[in-house]
Amino acid sequence: MSTQLKHLKVSPKEAHTATVIFLHGLGDSGHGWLPVAKSLWNTFPNVKWILPHAPEIPITLNGGMKMPGWFDLSSLNNLTNSKYDDEKGLLNSIEKIDNLIQNEINLGIPENKIIIGGFSQGGVISILTALTTKRKNLGGVIGLSTWLALNHKAEEIKTDHANQIPIFWGHGTADPVVNYEYGQQSIEMLKNLGFPLLSPGTTFQRPGIRFESYKGLPHSSSPQEIEDLKQWLIEALK
Secondary structure (H helix, E strand, O other): OOOOOOEEEEOOOOOOOEEEEEEOOOOOOHHHHHHHHHHOOOOOOOEEEEEEOOOEEEOHHHOOOEEEOOOOOOOOOOOOOHHHOOHHHHHHHHHHHHHHHHHHHHOOOOHHHEEEEEEOHHHHHHHHHHHHOOOOOOOEEEEEOOOOOOHHHHHHHOOOOHHHOOEEEEEEOOOOOOOHHHHHHHHHHHHHOOOOEOOOOOOOOOOOEEEEEEOOOOOOOOHHHHHHHHHHHHHHOO
């Protein structure tokens, strides 16, 4: 049994009927996404936000120094080449996130009112959760400035119902950390796995991947991306 992740919690203004679990990127903490959760608080009065803190682990990219991370990372130059992936670390983090999902279900929140999301490394975990989860009715998955890991065995680890889960994917075209091309390649891989891609201008569809590009955006979020995400969330949580 894996230990419970430490996390920040933003309680809903009104009755708790839905939960968004959002994972930060490498070297960050749940505090990094607290302003976004707070900015959406009024729009989603019934949503609880859970912002987990990744454990401190040695990161090869960082010379083996410990920092908050969801899995080890050795290079940024081959993110869609799965042979470099820390499979054990990835699967361990997915299990910990599933424990958080189960906690919410135990509180009476239905699966279709639970959204998993993340930025960069956190997005990797959320997208892999969509691919591998045994849960058939997750409300949706968010991946920002991220990529698809373990893609060499994606066909093998994908569950039959995975491509029914709606996905919001945002990526800046000027991302110097997770190159925009890795995002594009990842979307192509998901399409090949049977995830339908929404046509431009479509806010939300179940199933369907909404892929939004943000011209000139580096490895960060933007007001436009958060607005697009908000509109997608409104539909996902209906």
